[in-house]
Amino acid sequence: MxxxxxxxxxxxxxxxxxxxxxxxxxxxxxxxxxxxxxxxxxxxxxxxxxxxxxxxxxxxxxxxxxxxxxxxxxxxxxxxxxxxxxxxxxxxxxxxxxxxxxxxxxxxxxxxxxxxxxxxxxxxxxxxxxxxPIAVVFNIDGVDSLNLDAMTLAKIFAGQITTWNDPAITALNEGVELPATAITPVHRSDKSGTTGNFTDYLGKTAPDVWTAGSVEEWPALGGEAAQGTSGVISAVEGGQGTIGYADASRAGDLGTVAIKVGEEFVEYSPEAxxxxxxxxxxxxxxxxxxxxxKLDRTSTEAGVYPIVLxxxxxxxxxxxxxxxxxxxxxxxxxxxxxxxxxxxxxxxxxxxxxxxxxxxxxxxxxxxx
The missing domain is CATH 3.40.190.10 (Periplasmic binding protein-like II)
Structure with a gap:
């Protein structure tokens, strides 16, 4: 610079x-x-x-x-x-x-x-x-944190993984008892830079699954739509088996996802x-x-959290x-x-x-x- x-x-x-x-x-x-x-x-x-x-x-x-x-x-x-x-x-x-x-x-x-x-x-x-950081937040009774990799996260939001006890999720979370509850992905209904950053991560790291690329308006892939950051948080809080994405400052008491980077799972943090x-x-x-x-979403450096806005x-x-x-x-x-x-x-x-x-x-x- x-x-x-x-x-x-x-x-x-x-x-x-x-x-x-x-x-x-x-x-x-x-x-x-x-x-x-x-x-x-x-x-x-x-x-x-x-x-x-x-x-x-x-x-x-x-x-x-x-x-x-x-x-x-x-x-x-x-x-x-x-x-x-x-x-x-x-x-x-x-x-x-x-x-x-x-x-x-x-x-x-x-x-x-x-x-x-x-x-x-x-x-x-x-x-x-x-x-x-953009936090991936979820609401499952008794579960406070989960590990997910890019492929699994992309499949959830693309509607290809539909229950929480799917083998792809349980394989990444040994010892965590996950229910057969249906997954409800929550996305922004409005044109949103947060959506643009989140889908940019999905498109860069799992392009074979997330084929819509980086878009600010959610493509027609199902799930529940909510207006603004507050709407997404409210929808995730108000449901069971819900998962969404929002600025990390608004995660509150919801469960959060650690993202696989290289060989480790990284929790969101300001430092990362x-x-x-x-x-x-x-x-x-x-x-x-x-x-x-120009954010490098595919970085494998230790301690880097790639879903960031x-x-x-x-x-x-x-x-x-x-x-x-x-x-x-x-x-x-x-x-x-x-x-x-x-x-x-x-x-x-x-x-x-x-x-x-x-x-x-x-x-x-x-x-x-």
Whole structure:
């Protein structure tokens, strides 16, 4: 990843200090993190910032909103967790000033444009500021955890394995008494980046079984549909023999699946999610402010959890409205700061971004105008 100049990092730290009264800048770990932190005469952020999109980010966005609004009482931030697809569409139409999405815009979508809030010719800013494992959750009386490999998981969601005592499942879970209960797979009914990431894992690791590939809208394979992350969790909680997928922050007391990676079964964790992101390359052919990660779902490295989502904050490199640019810049700065990442980790169980990634993210934020 690119390293920014010290002067650039100093400028970013100054932006963060304006928004946070110096807190984020002092904890951000950048070489010149104290720059601008003593400028108490600088005006605070004011106005109404509207965003929408990924429900996976909802808890993190709430934490970021609380932190930023506490330091800036004249600022209000409204975020509608309507789903990644809706968020991207709303941002493109200019209905929201920033979007949250469990995938970056595709390059052909960017080329097609236009993006109504952005100045003509503006690049996008797409920042991987929320990293979280996707938990595979289930509800079976008396069973708290299960081991599954990619092939078996794909067969469950493709409707090819239909009872919990199927030999393919019992072979991976010696000593666990599994019932003959029918399996009810629960999937998102809405267009969802969480679905896109989950099906991307299935398609990359079990392509002979999961033939639909990476899709944000669930294909016609049966199962039960539910709206949003909350809907999936409610449906799994409300049934018996149910299994679904959701951002790990929402797993609660449901049973969870350890995924086979190489020769071991790996439980989801923030650390395991962060490990696969740092080991994955960026997508090529994008603007310097457009940081899209190409996740390596097939990694066999020890301790890596492959069913992970990287959720993005998306805005314009140049806005038509300067006041909007200032609010977005402040919000994105706090979200990427050490303080903001720690707040999200505490509230949502997400994985704080690495210092290497933060360096590139802060450089992209500094470009917003």
């Amino acid at each position: 690119k390293l920014s100049r010290l002067a650039q990092l100093g400028a970013v730290a100054a932006v963060a200090s304006l928004a946070l009264a110096g807190c984020a800048a002092n904890e951000g770990g950048a070489p010149d993190a104290g720059a601008g932190s003593s400028d108490s005469s600088a005006p605070s952020l004011e106005g109404n910032l509207v965003g929408g999109g990924a429900s996976s980010q909802e808890v993190a966005v709430q934490a970021w909103t609380q932190g930023l609004q506490t330091a800036n009482p004249g600022l209000t931030i409204d975020y509608d967790p309507s789903g990644s697809g809706t968020g991207r569409e709303s941002f493109q139409a200019g209905a929201v000033q920033f979007a949250g999405s469990d995938r970056a815009f595709k390059t052909d979508e960017i080329t097609a444009g236009p993006f109504e809030a952005c100045a003509e010719g503006s690049d996008l800013v797409e920042l991987p500021t929320y990293i979280s 999610a962060a490990a696969i992101v740092d080991a994955s390359p960026e997508e090529e052919g994008r603007a310097a402010t457009d940081i899209a990660i 990287v959720s993005y904050l998306i805005g314009c490199a140049e806005y038509k409205d300067a006041a909007t640019a200032e609010m977005v810049k402040g919000f994105f700065s706090y979200a990427a700061s050490a303080e903001g990442q720690d707040a999200a980790a505490s509230a949502a169980g997400s994985a704080p971004i690495s210092e290497t990634l933060r360096t590139q993210v802060t450089e992209a934020i500094e470009a917003i105008k």
